[in-house]
Amino acid sequence: MMIGKTLLAAAAAVGAGCVARAAWGVLPSIGASRSAIRPYAAASPRYRDNRFHNSDPGSSLPDGSQSGLAKAFLTRGTVGTPPRQIPLATPLAPTTAGELAVTWLGHASVLIEIDGRRVLTDPVWSERVSPSDVVGPARMHPMPMALADLPHIDAVVVSHDHYDHLDRATITALARNRSTTFVVPLGVGAHLRRWHVPADRIVELDWDESTDVVGLTLTCTEARHFSGRGLARDTTLWASWVIAGENRRVFFGGDSGYTARFADVGRRYGPFDVTLLPIGAYDERWPDIHMTPEEAVRVHRDVGGGVLVPVHWATFNLAFHPWGEPVERLLDAAGQAGVRVAVPMVGQRIDGLHPPETTQWWR
Template structure:
């Protein structure tokens, strides 16, 4: 009898865990393919019901999914620091500055440019997953509460993967801010599905622009992919040019290396600051995630001034050691004569007068 009760209790506990894992996953998936298609169909990048990169690209080698899943399950502590990641106390001046970047972790950054503020790829959730209990977990707390953000003039989103587009964060931002969301074609359907008013959503294709609060926001090319469920590439992915009257910033979002970045540099550069992804690379997906050396190459291609690395340290999404992106980036930047600043999570970097670099990451991995 006791054994039977234990089995029943275990089954109930298991069912409860499954229910918690599944709770909220359907809304988090976002809009359906049919809801996205009317917006996507007009893009020259959209063929055969999906978006395409300009250069042939593969997100994973054919037939590698099972081996990759095993590698993730058996990687152990690879990619995680041994000690707590230090946080800086974010500084948010009452008036936005001429040029500054506060890195909040991964691809989330608060950009001050010509007296305006732009928030990139905002993710405040603890996991980058449709589930609250499954999926990659944050390796450090957010350095500031979402409700403590200053007034945001625009939010830009690079693509719809969970580590760049977070349902909970979008809903809270729409409630607490009157900001405009500027997104690649198709991504707006997710936001409208989550209740963001249509008049606060601007969807752009590559090389299309919009004006927000005196800033010109231009959707530019990236080499990546998209998808929140089983369907892949139903929405577009992008990098972004953020241009004010005096200053210009390039936000790389998430991308592999492509020669198209040189075209962006010729057309929209030079840039005072570039924010470029340097982590989550692997030889199994070289087309869609750049490595640190390629990030330096992109910085040079777009004619950047100060390089600020993003897309590392926050979520363990690959197999390299936690600090490897920065150690490799430092060497590559030094060899190329590139000026860079590696902010602590939460640190505000003055893009005009960058502070002296302190190697805060040393000894953590």
């Protein structure tokens, strides 16, 4: 199984043997095989020795053994869980998409309105981020909106294939009930085809490649991370995304460690009205693949961001830091750097041009 954060956390919860038993029969959720992915990945200059590589070398594995990390998850107790029920806002979905608005649905799932179109990032509606519905990290709050209640979505953008960003049940539901275009990094399309998403609705891109969807330009850009849903690692690409309309631009950081190459993204595609940047699941044992809140502020400045909206925190317990620590550290760093931050409640729709004052709802 995947050595990364999802199944390590599952192993800590119930033990590797139980994970194996719980995973029985869930091969379809794991996705496409290496042989099915390779034809779409092999042409990329980033694909060598049957795997993708970061531009900046770094470890995607925590220091120490797998069993040592599993023990750490097992003994962390309530660290990383909220002290009380997480408050939810009631999502608002205007009939016509706005000029610029974002609705944070939890973790990295964000409904973006830009120049009258809607883009949904990393949609995950399942209860657990795992190939199994029995074990694996469970969400700490319900989704604030049912899939059936989503307004029309013009494009779904996926950053990479980890379970907390690419969810089979959600993808198949969206593909079955909507005409949405799925825009993904190289190789990820093989998972979608495995799940019977029509091939003509899938667009796969390498870094610095773009596609146009109903007047929006979606550009796949660099990130520093890794991929994998089964035994094979790094067979599909990971990415950040530029979402550009005629008048407005949004940068979605996906899931990434810090890299100075974000400054190149800013020079080529910025500035941005809004950045959606990950601030959670950081740890000194994996500094290269998850940025800290302070590094998120740095990325925001590197790409030329206007308003920073934090994502990738509060929904799944994937590390060892306290639940509210990421946003507190973010606000401290942003205040020192003079960066504008908007921290929506889960489910809250905020105007990207005139964001409301942050209410410190997490306290």
